[in-house]
Amino acid sequence: MDATKLRRAIARTPLAPVAAFPKRLAKVARYDSRVLGTSARWLFTSREHHNYTYDLTKLSRQHLAWFVSVACDVPVGQVRGWFAELEADETLRGHIEAATAASARRGLADRQVRYARRIGWYAMVRARRPAHVVETGVDKGLGSCVLAAALLRNTAEGHPGRLTSLDINPEAGYLARATPWADVVDLVIGDSIASIRALDRPVDIFLHDSDHSRGHEKREFDAVEAKLAPGALLLTDNVTITNVLAEHAERTGRRFLAYRETPAGHWYPGDGIGVAW
Numbered sequence: 001m002d003a004t005k006l007r008r009a010i011a012r013t014p015l016a017p018v019a020a021f022p023k024r025l026a027k028v029a030r031y032d033s034r035v036l037g038t039s040a041r042w043l044f045t046s047r048e049h050h051n052y053t054y055d056l057t058k059l060s061r062q063h064l065a066w067f068v069s070v071a072c073d074v075p076v077g078q079v080r081g082w083f084a085e086l087e088a089d090e091t092l093r094g095h096i097e098a099a100t101a102a103s104a105r106r107g108l109a110d111r112q113v114r115y116a117r118r119i120g121w122y123a124m125v126r127a128r129r130p131a132h133v134v135e136t137g138v139d140k141g142l143g144s145c146v147l148a149a150a151l152l153r154n155t156a157e158g159h160p161g162r163l164t165s166l167d168i169n170p171e172a173g174y175l176a177r178a179t180p181w182a183d184v185v186d187l188v189i190g191d192s193i194a195s196i197r198a199l200d201r202p203v204d205i206f207l208h209d210s211d212h213s214r215g216h217e218k219r220e221f222d223a224v225e226a227k228l229a230p231g232a233l234l235l236t237d238n239v240t241i242t243n244v245l246a247e248h249a250e251r252t253g254r255r256f257l258a259y260r261e262t263p264a265g266h267w268y269p270g271d272g273i274g275v276a277w
């Protein structure tokens with residue numbers, strides 16, 4: 001009996017899982033050793049302990065460009081141009097590096113500036129030219145800086161806009177407290193639900209990135225509904241964990257799309273962007 005016939009014969013017997021075990025073990029070990037290698041490198045080269053930063057793989061970046069293109073109805077080439085515009089902004093990069101190095105939390109932050117999926121947030125603000133963006137959850141303020149940079153570019157092109165950034169932690173947002181970015185950012189400290197209810201201007205783009213529990217995310221989208229401008233864009237940073245925004249979109253007659261990012265050279269599996277419009 002030749003080898004193929006023998007393999008097929010074994011596959012029909014109860015011995016099949018035992019015979020396949022070494023090959024399966026080798027496959028999973030190869031995969032896990034890559035993850036372990038990346039994790040070990042990260043443990044000794046990074047200082048971050050949450051809200052990790054990384055770049056996207058080339059493929060993931062391409063998928064993000066198409067995601068923004070579809071959700072904002074703009075040519076994909078233009079979206080790639082906005083990604084490049086943000087990444088070429090040396091003033092912003094230099095500011096983030098310097099503010100990180102000077103901050104009280106520098107021991108828990110990396111020097112390199114890596115935006116990950118936030119390049120998608122940037123492109124959406126460039127595409128939509130909103131008058132008012134609201135971001136819940138600020139942390140160091142990396143996302144706020146990125147959103148503010150897009151608003152400043154829009155302003156220079158004759159489409160002014162402001163960002164309201166909401167966080168419960170009084171120390172949040174230290175990266176976004178310098179000019180020119182701070183000139184378009186209103187940082188509000190307090191629970192996001194109360195802060196959303198107190199908003200006094202229509203919201204064109206809303207981004208949930210605060211308490212990622214299902215209940216809180218839902219309360220934010222419920223609370224902001226009465227504050228939205230016609231045709232507003234709703235974003236969530238929690239789309240790999242919950243289906244809250246998709247359910248909200250279905251209830252309110254909107255369309256919904258999800259993008260899952262792939263970090264380059266990081267053990268963390270990545271987050272994503274959910275968008276409803």
Ligand SMILES: C[S@@+](CC[C@H](N)C(=O)[O-])C[C@H]1O[C@@H](n2cnc3c(N)ncnc32)[C@H](O)[C@@H]1O
Nearest residue numbers: 137138139142143167168169191192209210211
């Ligand atoms: C994932 S971080 C935000 C990351 C940020 N958007 C960025 O781009 O890096 C989550 C933030 O949500 C804040 N947060 C948690 N619960 C909150 C609440 N109930 N209201 C407002 N902010 C909250 C935390 O203090 C934390 O800074």
